[in-house]
Amino acid sequence: MLGKFITLEGMDGAGKSTHIPHIIAILQAQGHEVVSTREPGGTPLGERLRELVLHEPMHAETETLLMFAARREHIDCVINPALARGAYVLSDRFTDATYAYQCGAKSVAADKIEMLEKWVQADLQPDVTLLFDVPVEVSVQRLLAARSPDKFERENAEFFTRIRQAYLQRALENPARFRVIDANQPLDEVSKVVEKIILSL
Numbered sequence: 190m191l192g193k194f195i196t197l198e199g200m201d202g203a204g205k206s207t208h209i210p211h212i213i214a215i216l217q218a219q220g221h222e223v224v225s226t227r228e229p230g231g232t233p234l235g236e237r238l239r240e241l242v243l244h245e246p247m248h249a250e251t252e253t254l255l256m257f258a259a260r261r262e263h264i265d266c267v268i269n270p271a272l273a274r275g276a277y278v279l280s281d282r283f284t285d286a287t288y289a290y291q292c293g294a295k296s297v298a299a300d301k302i303e304m305l306e307k308w309v310q311a312d313l314q315p316d317v318t319l320l321f322d323v324p325v326e327v328s329v330q331r332l333l334a335a336r337s338p339d340k341f342e343r344e345n346a347e348f349f350t351r352i353r354q355a356y357l358q359r360a361l362e363n364p365a366r367f368r369v370i371d372a373n374q375p376l377d378e379v380s381k382v383v384e385k386i387i388l389s390l
């Protein structure tokens with residue numbers, strides 16, 4: 190039996206990572222093996238690439254290539270083997286983030302990303318993508334209140350507006366896969382929405 194591939198997306202500060210333990214608990218209570226992972230990262234090599242890509246200044250296309258290099262490794266070592274044994278894979282970000290950040294915010298050509306996506310993923314796509322959506326002001330406020338920012342989190346409001354628009358556009362183009370969650374509500378309201386989606390899978 191094949192497992193399911195669930196991805197979490199949203200701007201920095203949208204709060205997606207907060208929901209991971211709850212999602213894992215729901216799926217485990219249903220008897221599923223859950224592999225919780227993240228991008229960039231998810232493998233020892235991918236985590237080293239993450240360090241570089243989040244902290245070193247570089248050309249946006251270099252960033253894109255490194256994201257896909259890490260992703261190639263992640264798919265081969267973690268995602269595909271887990272799905273093949275019937276596990277649920279929960280990834281904190283995946284390729285929609287490359288469309289939102291590198292294409293939407295940093296203007297890397299979409300057809301270049303599409304080419305890499307076909308090369309690296311073949312037919313692999315998430316079964317469901319939870320998009321945590323918040324207004325840009327909320328995301329910026331939450332980031333200011335949080336820990337020391339990485340390279341992406343130091344960007345300005347216009348950068349985050351482009352990310353949000355790119356994510357919402359991806360959701361419009363892939364309505365069967367995306368669930369857009371209004372994450373500008375009290376945490377337990379958002380949790381209830383997340384729970385409903387996961388229970389419906």
Ligand code: TYD
Pocket residue numbers: 201206228229243256281282283284286287288290291339341342
């Ligand atoms: P994030 O997922 O927010 O992790 P944390 O909560 O630990 O900071 O950080 C990952 C950053 O990487 C985020 O700012 C988005 C960026 N990113 C891209 O720009 N492109 C990608 O393809 C991926 C997967 C992430």
